[in-house]
Amino acid sequence: GAVVSQHPSWVICKSGTSVKIECRSLDFQATTMFWYRQFPKQSLMLMATSNEGSKATYEQGVEKDKFLINHASLTLSTLTVTSAHPEDSSFYICSARDLWGPGDWPYQPQHFGDGTRLSIL
Amino acid sequence: QQQVKQSPQSLIVQKGGISIINCAYENTAFDYFPWYQQFPGKGPALLIAIRPDVSEKKEGRFTISFNKSAKQFSLHIMDSQPGDSATYFCAASQGGPVGGGSNYKLTFGKGTLLTVNP
Numbered sequence: 001g002a003v004v005s006q007h008p009s010w011v012i013c014k015s016g017t018s019v020k021i022e023c024r025s026l027d028f029q030a031t032t033m034f035w036y037r038q039f040p041k042q043s044l045m046l047m048a049t050s051n052e053g054s055k056a057t058y059e060q061g062v063e064k065d066k067f068l069i070n071h072a073s074l075t076l077s078t079l080t081v082t083s084a085h086p087e088d089s090s091f092y093i094c095s096a097r098d099l100w101g102p103g104d105w106p107y108q109p110q111h112f113g114d115g116t117r118l119s120i121l
Numbered sequence: 122q123q124q125v126k127q128s129p130q131s132l133i134v135q136k137g138g139i140s141i142i143n144c145a146y147e148n149t150a151f152d153y154f155p156w157y158q159q160f161p162g163k164g165p166a167l168l169i170a171i172r173p174d175v176s177e178k179k180e181g182r183f184t185i186s187f188n189k190s191a192k193q194f195s196l197h198i199m200d201s202q203p204g205d206s207a208t209y210f211c212a213a214s215q216g217g218p219v220g221g222g223s224n225y226k227l228t229f230g231k232g233t234l235l236t237v238n239p
Contacts, residue, residue: 006164034226043210043229044165093164097225107153107172110227112164 002028002098006113014121015086021079021116023094029074030096034110035067038091050077084120092116124148125213127230134237140198142233144211147192151213155227156185156196159208168196168209201237208232 003026011019023033031052036044048069049057056069066088068080077096081088095110102108126145134140146154152173157165171178171185171194178185184197198205211230 004164032225041232041234043231044227046226046228049226095164095227107170107225109155109167109170110225112157112166114164115162117162 002096002101002111004094004096004111004113006094006116008116009114010117010119012119012121013084016083017120019081019084019118021081021092021094021118023077023079023096023113025075025096025098025111028096028098028101030077031074031099033071033077033094033096035069035077035079036093036095038093038115040091044093047079052077081118084118086120089118089120092118124151124228125211125230127211127233129233130231131234132236134201134235136201136203136237136239138201138237140201140205140235140237141195142209142211142235143193143195144213144230145191145193146213146228148213148215148228149192150215151228153214153225154185154187154194155212155214156183157210157212157229159210159232165210198235201235203237203239206235206237208234 005024007022033050035047038044047062050069050071052071058064071077093115095112155170156168158168159165169180169183173189182199187194210232212227214225214227
């Protein structure tokens with residue numbers, strides 16, 4: 001099945017540091033990937049849609065200069081949290097759609113990575 | 122504005138019982154309704170999904186019931202097991218042109234914490 005891998009799974013760093021999170025589709029190509037943020041015991045909040053070869057589309061209220069997204073290839077999207085502060089601590093999850101995978105085209109499901117827990121001290 | 126309302130917030134069921142989680146949506150343009158299961162510290166995993174052209178879909182112990190006129194859909198877990206204890210999210214999205222872009226964005230419900238007692 002479609003596998004999405006995130007790295008790292010957990011990162012702890014000092015305030016002011018920039019942190020990069022990678023999201024890879026391991027066995028399929030993903031023209032579109034999505035980045036979510038999830039606070040403890042809460043739902044997933046979409047931050048941005050990452051499109052291969054073009055600029056990401058950010059949801060309202062998400063600072064694009066704070067959360068830099070790069071989707072340089074069909075299998076890799078990165079989220080960089082710049083100058084991270086304690087309030088940026090959260091669980092970040094990416095997802096990707098396999099447009100040529102099983103499912104009712106074009107409604108193939110989003111496959112999620114296992115998330116990255118970011119803790120800013 | 123919460124576009125997908127999910128209830129209950131938490132649910133306790135005995136082993137072998139039926140777990141029922143309900144969702145209601147507002148945007149009539151939604152045309153894809155998946156359910157995800159999430160264990161602590163993990164990403165959500167797709168359980169089952171439905172399109173509005175059918176009223177019910179069953180996969181193993183999991184069934185989605187869909188009521189288009191009421192704009193409601195529900196997840197039924199038959200013969201619930203302790204291993205089913207997790208958080209369940211309903212979601213909805215709107216299809217669009219091939220290539221994605223901002224289409225196919227998922228709007229999630231707030232989640233239901235299911236506990237199945239042995």
